[in-house]
Amino acid sequence: MEKQSLTNPISGDEVPKVDNAVAVGEDLEFQERWWKLERLIWSLFALILIADVLGFFGRGWFAKARLLEPDSGIAVNYERVERASTPSIMTIRFLPESIVNGSAQLFVSNSIVKQLGAQRIAPQPERSIIGDGGITYSFAASGSDADVQIALEPSFPGYREFSLQVPGKKSVGAHVVVVP
Amino acid sequence: MALATVLRALFGYFFLVFIVRVVGRRPGKQLTPFEFVLIFFLGGLTLTGVVGNEVSLSNAVCQIITIACGHYFLVWLRAKSSRTARLLDGTPLILLEGGAWRSRTMKRERIAPEDVMATARDQGLRTPADIDTAILERNGEISLIPKKEE
Structure with missing residues (x-):
């Protein structure tokens, strides 16, 4: 049976014809709908x-954000929308009241290191202490305009949150959307 | 993550199929330098996102197999369902019939009379009057039915 169906020639009757010639098969009704969809x-x-361009998918005006809360002792510039496998910089500025005895300390939550993919921190901290769900860095600092930069490169998309704190001051945190 | 690379490859393939479908059919034999640029650029840019920083041979092998499976699935679906075939390839479109250009179709498909006449010259036809019907086929080729000589 199977063999017979394999050797059966196709009759060609199934193909639509016009004046005994194979029809072109144009479907203008479908095409009109498709053109409408194309415009959409x-x-x-x-x-x-x-x-x-506006930065809704990162790296633009909308993506840039700033955290500046009273009593936190720091101002943070970061990107609220990050792109996976794409580098970005988070800048933390120590306000004068958070620099004590020529030293500034900063607690960074683990999510910055793991989920947001911290690659390096500049300048190099004098000391790093792990624990309490993050890392506490100590930097030698004096005067004002003391900036620390963390280079981020998240590996996977998702909705992430992070927190930063100068020990003894108010903690600041925010959410970051990592797009693919 | 291995699953992510497989999903990226699948997405890249289907997205490229979608983009090429939307960009429109161009007469296959008449690819201008612009179309060559488009093809190479689309391929290159898709590759960047699909491969990412995973340049291992195992990743390449798995992604190639993924794309092969995706392509097989699309072709199977196209053979099974005429609706899918129509959606993927469109339908043949008449560009010139009985000496009259179908200007709306030409405009929507971004095809100029010169494109049709280039194919006509290829077949030894010199003027639109020598053509009975010109059809933009699903694969982007223009086929011509010459006028029967009286």
């Missing part, structure tokens, strides 16, 4: 590009 898709592409 192009509009969507335009919206995606605008959103991208």
